[in-house]
Amino acid sequence: MLEINGQTIAFFVFSVFILGGALGVVTSHNLIHSALYLILSLFGVAGFFVLLSAPFLAAVQVLVYIGAIAILIIFSVMLTRSMTALRQVRNQQWWLALPVVVLLFALLAVGVILPVWGAEGLIGSEPVSDIVATTADLGVALVDGNQYVLPFEVASVLLTAAMIGAIVVARDDE
Amino acid sequence: METQCIDIVNTLAACLVAGGADPNLANFLSILMGVVLVATLPLVTVILLIWVERKVAARIQDRIGPNRVGPYGLLQPVADALKMLTKEDITPAGADRFIYNLAPIIAFAMIILMWAVIPFSPVHVGADLSIGILYFIALGSIGTVKVMVGGWSSNNKYALLGAFRTIALLLSYEVPLILALLVPVLMTGTMSLQDITFAQGGMWFIVTAPLAALIFLIANQAETGRAPFDLIEAESELIAGYNIEYSGFKFGMFMAGEFLHVFTVAVLFSVLFLGGWWGPGVEQAPALGFIYLGAKTALVYLALLWVRNTLPRFRVDQVMALNWKVMVPGAIAVLLAQALALRVIDALGLTPVRGGFVESLPQTVILLGVNLVLVFLFLNQVRRQGRRQRAADLAVVGETRPVVSVPAGD
Amino acid sequence: MIPLWMFLLVAAALFCIGAYGVLSRRNAIAILMGVELMLNAVNINLVAFWRYLTPLNMSGQAFAAFVFVVAAAEAAIGLAIIIAVYRNRRSVVVEDVNLLKW
Numbered sequence: 001m002l003e004i005n006g007q008t009i010a011f012f013v014f015s016v017f018i019l020g021g022a023l024g025v026v027t028s029h030n031l032i033h034s035a036l037y038l039i040l041s042l043f044g045v046a047g048f049f050v051l052l053s054a055p056f057l058a059a060v061q062v063l064v065y066i067g068a069i070a071i072l073i074i075f076s077v078m079l080t081r082s083m084t085a086l087r088q089v090r091n092q093q094w095w096l097a098l099p100v101v102v103l104l105f106a107l108l109a110v111g112v113i114l115p116v117w118g119a120e121g122l123i124g125s126e127p128v129s130d131i132v133a134t135t136a137d138l139g140v141a142l143v144d145g146n147q148y149v150l151p152f153e154v155a156s157v158l159l160t161a162a163m164i165g166a167i168v169v170a171r172d173d174e
Numbered sequence: 175m176e177t178q179c180i181d182i183v184n185t186l187a188a189c190l191v192a193g194g195a196d197p198n199l200a201n202f203l204s205i206l207m208g209v210v211l212v213a214t215l216p217l218v219t220v221i222l223l224i225w226v227e228r229k230v231a232a233r234i235q236d237r238i239g240p241n242r243v244g245p246y247g248l249l250q251p252v253a254d255a256l257k258m259l260t261k262e263d264i265t266p267a268g269a270d271r272f273i274y275n276l277a278p279i280i281a282f283a284m285i286i287l288m289w290a291v292i293p294f295s296p297v298h299v300g301a302d303l304s305i306g307i308l309y310f311i312a313l314g315s316i317g318t319v320k321v322m323v324g325g326w327s328s329n330n331k332y333a334l335l336g337a338f339r340t341i342a343l344l345l346s347y348e349v350p351l352i353l354a355l356l357v358p359v360l361m362t363g364t365m366s367l368q369d370i371t372f373a374q375g376g377m378w379f380i381v382t383a384p385l386a387a388l389i390f391l392i393a394n395q396a397e398t399g400r401a402p403f404d405l406i407e408a409e410s411e412l413i414a415g416y417n418i419e420y421s422g423f424k425f426g427m428f429m430a431g432e433f434l435h436v437f438t439v440a441v442l443f444s445v446l447f448l449g450g451w452w453g454p455g456v457e458q459a460p461a462l463g464f465i466y467l468g469a470k471t472a473l474v475y476l477a478l479l480w481v482r483n484t485l486p487r488f489r490v491d492q493v494m495a496l497n498w499k500v501m502v503p504g505a506i507a508v509l510l511a512q513a514l515a516l517r518v519i520d521a522l523g524l525t526p527v528r529g530g531f532v533e534s535l536p537q538t539v540i541l542l543g544v545n546l547v548l549v550f551l552f553l554n555q556v557r558r559q560g561r562r563q564r565a566a567d568l569a570v571v572g573e574t575r576p577v578v579s580v581p582a583g584d
Numbered sequence: 585m586i587p588l589w590m591f592l593l594v595a596a597a598l599f600c601i602g603a604y605g606v607l608s609r610r611n612a613i614a615i616l617m618g619v620e621l622m623l624n625a626v627n628i629n630l631v632a633f634w635r636y637l638t639p640l641n642m643s644g645q646a647f648a649a650f651v652f653v654v655a656a657a658e659a660a661i662g663l664a665i666i667i668a669v670y671r672n673r674r675s676v677v678v679e680d681v682n683l684l685k686w
Contacts, residue, residue, distance in 0.1 A: 067315025162657035
């Protein structure tokens, strides 16, 4: 069905990183280990972006998620001292959450993904074309008046507001 | 893919196929050879770097340096490696073993990965990524993970505090670094390092963007944790910062990683601003590119060592003030001014099309003028900031008093 | 080439694992990590659809870039709030933040 070439091997390796890391995040008893599993998972997602011909997004994923957000999470774990040997990992409703989540996955897989894009010959078994727009096109799309310049500017305002808000909320009232 | 088997060095895959190997396997082996070569180059270099570092530091400090092991002390790195290999492998009690051992590996791996995108000659480059500069920045930001993990897993309060200070420094100085790196991207319209080197055929970028080069060097001096920004390590004060609890070969990997990081910064500076492998006769004989790049890198590395061994250390609040009040506004100003100047040059029709030396002269003169004005303003701002800081410090201390007071009646 | 549904399946699995993390953990920071996993699943979906169906129109990558921005802003504010709550209540377990509960 699938020819065993470099891409397939890379896909399976990165899938293992992603799903293994995610399972480690939600089940680990040590919060620092959870954060490190999160870094593993994010690294796998960056690998997926490379497989999907989006190198710019892969580099930004490493830069923003691993280099900033994961560090932020580790910092706050260290500043709120309840990290190692959590007394109880799961809350009172986990027995309800688990079947709901499994049901959601089954619904998505069987009800949505496989019927529309799953069978051979339907749309999506092969990419439409191998000609891919480049990073320069992304740059143009973000500042072009007909494309995404307005969300781009709003995103900068959002980041400024988030920065100021985070400083104000987390500041020590002296 | 129908290349002929010309010689074993340049067309390894074709020769293997001609010898009867499977094409996929031949391709894989040839890529593997390339990876091994590109990864071995920094590893071999770090051996030499340990010797250079200690000898130059010694000479600047008016002493001789290692001269016992081998001629001129050249075998000193071997002695150092042997010493570190035979030391006891201590893990502190209560430390998290797996991530304690992971931190030096991440430290070293991250630096070697940076060498994948460096163009050594017009035809030799590990992987000519279209996002070369962004790749370098992303690897730099993984460096903060190693600090955090190393500081935390040592199970030591002081290592943790050292790690916090280090990360504050590293994250702050990434901002002017990225802004300064955008200037060569602005001038060539591409993030690929090989294309940026090709674009410097007319004039090196250090002449057309000197302020961006200066900000790049200063920000990298902070990123690698070298003096005057070595409050990370502060060998005479804090013991060793986040790598207090590391000893033996793991500490050796941290140290070797730091030396190699400085060398990699020097290589990148040569590629981005000093014209990389450009030199007389390099188009006909591409192997000369290695020599030119090596010579430029050696010059920049010696200059960085000179700075490291001369300047005293900053305080942590001075470092932060320097970054947010001087470097970030300076970097933003240089980016805006460079973009504006390039637009004006484009409108005047002076953009060099083919990139010869004479043809790029008008653009060079205009950009150099803009940059010199900005350098003047930048240094003015630094001087004003320094004066304000000194006045604030004096207001706290009071009048300067004589150090030794003469006792009465003696 | 890998068929599209395999990418979508991995993204759906990641989303569901993240949802389980949000719904069943007691520590506020662990819940935030689950949210980050869900946002990453969305990103994989966006980029996979972009690559397989419309590789010439940059909408997919632009959307993914905006998801990055929103995720970063949300992580920063969320952690600031968690630290502020910790300073007042000395605990980051979400069940202990119950002053408004009936």
